[in-house]
Amino acid sequence: DAEITQSPRHKITETGRQVTLACHQTWNHNNMFWYRQDLGHGLRLIHYSYGVQDTNKGEVSDGYSVSRSNTEDLPLTLESAASSQTSVYFCASSESSGLADTDTQYFGPGTRLTVL
């Protein structure tokens, strides 16, 4: 069965360190997204990609970067982790047929990141 996985599921790091969160999907979806979930804010878009070599900034992109070298993976990198980046991070993917109903996104299980 097709799926979307994230690793690690839990991560504790220190302020200033570089951290990379992995996202891997076997849906063969062109579109991939990274969100963070914080109390009172819901899900906020960090970065997204419509295909290989394509990346775009979302609503809360400062301090984060992504790269898309293949269809299956969209790793999220925190260049220099800050305490404000303590959050739960979700990766998602969707098709891109151009029809409205392909806006449905399928989410991974999440990564809980703590920055001390």
Added chain:
Amino acid sequence: DQQVKQNSPSLSVQEGRISILNCDYTNSMFDYFLWYKKYPAEGPTFLISISSIKDKNEDGRFTVFLNKSAKHLSLHIVPSQPGDSAVYFCAASDNGGATNKLIFGTGTLLAIQP
């Protein structure tokens, strides 16, 4: 500026009764709306959606109603079951499938009481 709003952070409903979750939006360009359900320590899962050309969509116990003039949608769950206890997120998309970007609300925690 929150374009998708869920004004009730939490809702408690007795088992077997109807649960009604509400969502308001401000952007008249939104043309596709979705509801996601999220259990603790899991990712959100797609529940039901509705296109702006419709005013109602039904799937088993779940019905979504869309009132475009009021920029309001609601999710009805009937009858409510203990497994429905979760956080529910409303999401909206503009420009059809061209962007595939979703704007999420802040979520409503639904607790079903036995």
